[in-house]
Amino acid sequence: MISQCNPVERRPRVFSGVQPSGALHIGNYLGAIRHWVQMQETHDCLYCVVDLHAITVRQERKALTAATLQLANILLAAGIDPERSILFVQSHVPAHSELAWILNTITYFGELRRMTQFKEKGGGEQESVGVGLFDYPVLMAADILLYGADHVPVGDDQKQHVELTRDIAQRFNREFGKTFVIPEPVIREEGRRIMSLDNPANKMSKSAASPGSYIALLDPPDVIRRKIRRAVTDSGTEIRATPDKPALTNLVAIHSIFSGLSPEAIEERYAGKGYADFKRDLGDLVADALAPFQRKVAELTADPAGTRNILREGACRAEAIAARTMERVRERVGLVPRPV
Ligand code: AQP
Numbered sequence: 001m002i003s004q005c006n007p008v009e010r011r012p013r014v015f016s017g018v019q020p021s022g023a024l025h026i027g028n029y030l031g032a033i034r035h036w037v038q039m040q041e042t043h044d045c046l047y048c049v050v051d052l053h054a055i056t057v058r059q060e061r062k063a064l065t066a067a068t069l070q071l072a073n074i075l076l077a078a079g080i081d082p083e084r085s086i087l088f089v090q091s092h093v094p095a096h097s098e099l100a101w102i103l104n105t106i107t108y109f110g111e112l113r114r115m116t117q118f119k120e121k122g123g124g125e126q127e128s129v130g131v132g133l134f135d136y137p138v139l140m141a142a143d144i145l146l147y148g149a150d151h152v153p154v155g156d157d158q159k160q161h162v163e164l165t166r167d168i169a170q171r172f173n174r175e176f177g178k179t180f181v182i183p184e185p186v187i188r189e190e191g192r193r194i195m196s197l198d199n200p201a202n203k204m205s206k207s208a209a210s211p212g213s214y215i216a217l218l219d220p221p222d223v224i225r226r227k228i229r230r231a232v233t234d235s236g237t238e239i240r241a242t243p244d245k246p247a248l249t250n251l252v253a254i255h256s257i258f259s260g261l262s263p264e265a266i267e268e269r270y271a272g273k274g275y276a277d278f279k280r281d282l283g284d285l286v287a288d289a290l291a292p293f294q295r296k297v298a299e300l301t302a303d304p305a306g307t308r309n310i311l312r313e314g315a316c317r318a319e320a321i322a323a324r325t326m327e328r329v330r331e332r333v334g335l336v337p338r339p340v
Pocket of ligand 1: 030203
């Protein structure tokens with residue numbers, strides 16, 4: 001008798017990564033990590049501490065090691081559940097570098113030269129800028145394509161890289177036969193681009209020279225309040241999120257996500273009040289919201305062996321998926337199978 005049961009549907013797969021390149025800030029959280037936590041309900045998720053991306057700009061050795069483990073703790077404290085999701089460190093799965101090399105052979109110089117992040121980080125120093133920084137998007141394509149990710153939740157700044165990943169995957173599939181899933185970027189409107197506190201024309205960035213430009217997730221409460229108090233504002237006195245007030249628009253957006261109030265409700269609440277009242281409340285709101293999370297990070301930091309175990313298990317599960325993809329890729333390209 002033919003069974004009447006429905007076929008089991010595979011949940012869509014998610015891959016995303018974050019660099020241990022400095023202090024994680026509320027932009028990383030609001031634009032990306034918050035969504036990663038939610039997506040665990042509906043997707044099979046792989047989340048990666050992308051240390052090989054971080055070394056595309058010079059990192060101090062000990063600081064990089066510490067930042068990598070701390071970032072894993074931040075993700076765990078934010079709600080990434082290692083029972084449901086695969087959490088791992090990029091360099092623990094060598095297939096990322098191997099696939100990046102193969103994808104390099106079908107990626108065009110002109111494509112990489114057009115990437116905004118390269119232009120911003122490489123500045124005008126194109127003769128002496130590291131090749132790794134130039135090649136960053138190909139490694140990112142490898143990260144995503146290795147796992148057959150359907151969806152890639154990112155902030156607005158990474159959209160261009162996910163689009164390039166799609167182009168590279170389509171090109172590979174055309175030239176060598178269908179191999180890769182074509183991933184979709186997932187960019188939520190709320191928090192898609194949190195701007196710097198000292199210049200609302202720039203995005204909040206963890207490698208920014210001025211620590212006053214970002215709120216780190218582990219900043220103590222008094223530092224958070226001080227940074228918000230000193231954040232630049234626009235001319236005038238009204239609390240309004242309008243295109244002619246980019247600094248206020250950014251602060252209202254941060255308030256809105258942490259408080260759950262709409263920007264209109266916030267404008268109404270502060271009608272007739274000045275910037276000082278608004279900033280004082282915003283400082284308290286962010287500091288209070290981050291306090292339980294910071295306590296959780298402290299607990300996890302006290303148990304480094306626990307974190308290392310989670311990362312070991314994550315790398316093992318990730319490697320199993322990556323190995324299957326690499327077998328297919330090698331075969332399609334014509335590389336002789338590895339001796340067993
Ligand atoms: N300002 C931001 N607003 C919203 N989302 C953001 N993201 C980064 N900055 C903002 C998102 O956070 C995720 C992890 O970012 P990343 O570590 O891969 O590197 P990044 O995009 O280059 O972020 P930073 O903070 O600017 O780091 P540095 O200074 O080291 O380059 C990504 O999904 C990103 O979109």
